[in-house]
Amino acid sequence: MSKKVIILGGIGKGEQIMDCILDNRNTFGDKEYEVAGFLNDYSKEDISGYKVLGKLEDVSRFVDEGYYFSFGIHPIGKNYAIKELFEKVNIPEKKLATIVSKRAFISPTTIIEPGVVILPFAYISLNARIGRCSLIMAQSIIGHNSMLGPCCFIAAGSILGSNVKLGYAASICLGATVLESCHLGDFSILGAGSMLLKNIPSGEVFVGNPAKYLKNISR
Ligand SMILES: CC(C)(COP(=O)(O)OP(=O)(O)OC[C@H]1O[C@@H](n2cnc3c(N)ncnc32)[C@H](O)[C@@H]1OP(=O)(O)O)[C@@H](O)C(=O)NCCC(=O)NCCS
Numbered sequence: 001m002s003k004k005v006i007i008l009g010g011i012g013k014g015e016q017i018m019d020c021i022l023d024n025r026n027t028f029g030d031k032e033y034e035v036a037g038f039l040n041d042y043s044k045e046d047i048s049g050y051k052v053l054g055k056l057e058d059v060s061r062f063v064d065e066g067y068y069f070s071f072g073i074h075p076i077g078k079n080y081a082i083k084e085l086f087e088k089v090n091i092p093e094k095k096l097a098t099i100v101s102k103r104a105f106i107s108p109t110t111i112i113e114p115g116v117v118i119l120p121f122a123y124i125s126l127n128a129r130i131g132r133c134s135l136i137m138a139q140s141i142i143g144h145n146s147m148l149g150p151c152c153f154i155a156a157g158s159i160l161g162s163n164v165k166l167g168y169a170a171s172i173c174l175g176a177t178v179l180e181s182c183h184l185g186d187f188s189i190l191g192a193g194s195m196l197l198k199n200i201p202s203g204e205v206f207v208g209n210p211a212k213y214l215k216n217i218s219r
Pocket of ligand 1: 076077155156172173174189190191192193194205206207208209214
């Protein structure tokens with residue numbers, strides 16, 4: 001029997017997680033998960049035909065009812081808030097749905113922590129580690145031996161070289177590139193289309209080619 005997944009979030013990233021579950025089921029016959037609906041604090045409207053079953057505070061009630069959860073909340077620029085929210089909803093580890101598109105390539109040596117989502121055409125190389133509830137979007141590449149902390153967001157088309165390290169809730173924006181061995185601190189952001197050649201300290205935003213300091217992330 002399929003595990004019923006409630007997606008935390010909504011339009012955009014949450015819907016893409018939904019699509020990935022549907023694609024795995026309908027195209028590849030992988031019935032491990034089925035979409036039960038969404039939890040969303042801002043809307044009660046159906047999302048892509050699925051019900052909003054409640055708010056984030058309702059997680060514990062649904063845990064008791066046997067549901068699984070996917071954390072789809074990764075607003076770029078609110079990186080500190082992502083951690084606070086993630087800790088507040090407090091999903092038990094065994095109730096985190098780990099969703100990997102059948103269209104992605106994941107090296108067998110990759111460690112994928114609970115709650116990770118990997119969307120179609122991502123490529124994850126040898127000995128990488130993807131931290132809990134990180135979201136890896138379509139067509140992104142993660143080089144060998146790279147390590148991502150919890151709740152990271154890797155936007156579509158971005159490229160991480162080998163031995164890259166990301167802290168807690170760091171974001172790589174659309175089509176950005178990180179050279180090998182660079183470190184991005186907790187809650188840091190690399191802007192869209194940027195090329196990172198050095199480390200980003202925690203809580204800072206870097207943009208451009210070569211990427212340079214733009215600002216601190218507001219708390
Ligand atoms: C990093 C980011 C959040 C910065 O946005 P911001 O704080 O609103 O920055 P602003 O638009 O106010 O720009 C401030 C300055 O930085 C520059 N800048 C902003 N983003 C830049 C980027 N990605 N590359 C180069 N320069 C950039 C602007 O041109 C501007 O320069 P100026 O002061 O000389 O005019 C934004 O660039 C970004 O990448 N957004 C995320 C897009 C994305 O990946 N979405 C994923 C959806 S799934």
